[in-house]
Amino acid sequence: MKAYVNEDCIFCGLCADLCPAIFQLGDEQAFVSANEIPEEMWDCCREASEECPTEAIEIFE
Numbered sequence: 639m640k641a642y643v644n645e646d647c648i649f650c651g652l653c654a655d656l657c658p659a660i661f662q663l664g665d666e667q668a669f670v671s672a673n674e675i676p677e678e679m680w681d682c683c684r685e686a687s688e689e690c691p692t693e694a695i696e697i698f699e
């Protein structure tokens with residue numbers, strides 16, 4: 639699985655709260671810190687994607 643934060647991110651910080659091992663906050667938007675998401679992080683990664691208020695997290699299974 640791979641994940642990507644697109645330009646719709648409003649920098650709310652929710653993804654970094656839900657899945658801090660994968661999502662980090664940059665200067666203007668969140669970013670994904672792992673190129674390939676480890677399997678044990680898939681659930682929290684999907685949760686972050688579902689909860690993101692602007693649907694800015696794209697997941698590629």
Ligand code: SF4
Pocket residue numbers: 643646647648649650651652653654661667668686689690691692693694695
């Ligand atoms: S939850 Fe969505 S809008 Fe909020 S920081 Fe993460 S990617 Fe950006």
